[in-house]
Amino acid sequence: MTKTDVRELALGILLEVTEQREFCHMALGNVLEKYQYLEKQERAFLSRLTHGTLERLLELDYIINRFSKVKTGKMKPVIRNILRLSVYQLKYMDSVPDAAVCNEAVKLARKKGFSGLAGFVNGVLRSIARGLGDVEYPKETREKEYLSVCYSMPEWIVEKWLEEYGRQTAESMLKAFFLGEDTTIRVHRDRISQEELKERLEKEGVEVRPVEGFPGALTIRRYDTLNRIKAFKEGLFSVQDVSSMLAVEAAEVKEGSFCLDVCASPGGKALYLAEKLKGTGLVEARDLTDYKLKFIEENIARGGWKNVRCHRQDARVSDETLVEQADVVLADLPCSGLGVLGKKPDIRYRASRESLAKLAGLQREILGVVWRYVRPGGVLIYSTCTINREENQENAAWFLDTFPFEAEPLPGIFRGFTDEESIRRGMCQLLPGRLGNDGFFIAKFRRKRENHGS
DSSP, X not given: OOHXXXXXXXXXXXXXXXXXXXXXXXXHHHHHHHTTTSOHHHHHHHHHHHHHHHHTHHHHXXXXXXXXXXXXXXXXXXXXXXXXXHHHHHHHOTTSOHHHHHHHHHXXXXXXXOGGGHHHHHHHXXXXXXXXXXXXXXXXXXXXXXXXXHTTOOXXXXXXXXXHHHHHHHHHHHHHTTOTTOEEXXXXXXXXXXXXXXXXXXXXXXEEEEOXXXXXXXXXXXXXXXXXXXXXXXXXEEEOOHHHHHHHHHHOOOTTOEEEEXXXXXXXXXXXXXXXXXXXXXXXXXXXXXXXXXXXXXXXXXXXXXXXXXXXXXXXXXXXXXXXXXXXXXXXXXXXXXXXXXXXXXXXXXXXXXXXXXXXHXXXXXXXXXGGGEEEEEEEEEEESOOOTTTTHHHHHHHHHHSSEEEOOOOGXXXXXXXXXXXXXXXXXXXXXXXXXXXXXXXXXXXXXXXXXX
16 A cells, blocks of 8 residues: 555544544544554554644644745644644655655545645745744743644643743643654463564564563564554553553552552553452453443453452442452543543534533542442542643542542552652642653542441
8 A cells, every 4th residue: 555545544533533523543543453464564654644744733724824925724624634744754754755744635636635735835845945944932921832833732721820820831842742653561461471472573673671660561663563462462461551550550559459440441440450360359340331341351361350240330339239349449430631642632623611511520420439349448539631630639638538439559659650648648640751651640549447327
């Protein structure tokens, strides 16, 4: 398949995401699965082009609007997205000659039925190619606009992070979202040692590095797809970020325990809990739909886990059979996802202040149900993959004020990731980029042994 065809695939993905509001990772994954015969180089080109264009969308529109009399908001979606893909190549993919970018964009416009606009596409792109180095960005003194354009982040999010974290930390987080080349994996150490897995992966041409301060975690890169890695198909490792692993480490689960993961899909934390149980006890992984449970079941089957079961359940609806039954409840709840923008860049364009408020309310609604499943003396872990205070620290404080729980200090492994005060208070806000991890919040609560009207 030619690169022209790959660009057409990229355009289709971009239109799905920007016009039909499909999730980027799902749209790209579906295409990669459908076109499995693509060469590794073509698959890498497609992934980088689509992911990179979405990462840089606001900056790309800013550049286009400096050269085009018709602004991006007034363009036909196909033309707008052809220009976005092309400007990304001009600015961020040095291996593609400028002339080739312009020519292929014109061909693609014609192929999509816009021959009448081919001259417009050609003119805009050739002007950008000549003048790209002279584009004037907003001045740094105009903090909000400057950071929004340079890091392609909606201004309202930039404003929020400037208020909550200050300029230095906010910009550090924004930079971190562009460093997501590596995939973090968890070694199934009950089946293979970290050293053995590293050796096997390297024999397949995968670049492997250990994660400092976290035994059993590796980062991998320069591979084709996971399903073409033998060790993955054999269930010797799972894809899981260190932040997500830390949520399980926080529970300090003991062998023989009953653990309940109330919003478990795709199952990484539930399976790590099962591994911690060393074949004993039971983990029940729950989620809202059969579609979500399918991902958990696939991961269970691939790894051959025997002490995990799945159950479809709306976490907002109380299950009286589980009241005070669980030693550990893991509540990794639906959230705004603003801590994982490096992996899912399209989230930033879907979010709004209103949606954040609704999500914070949903989290409280679920917590108001699932706390009852924790036995007296048991543990509840509350986590999100966001860096929004309303969903994190404020909800944690509300929980402690409302229900018969107390904060529980976090275990020693957190010392490499946060400060002693956070460990003591049992609440850790991980910011993206500091140690290669996603942005994540983890809070640990222990239910008081006095029964307060469950």
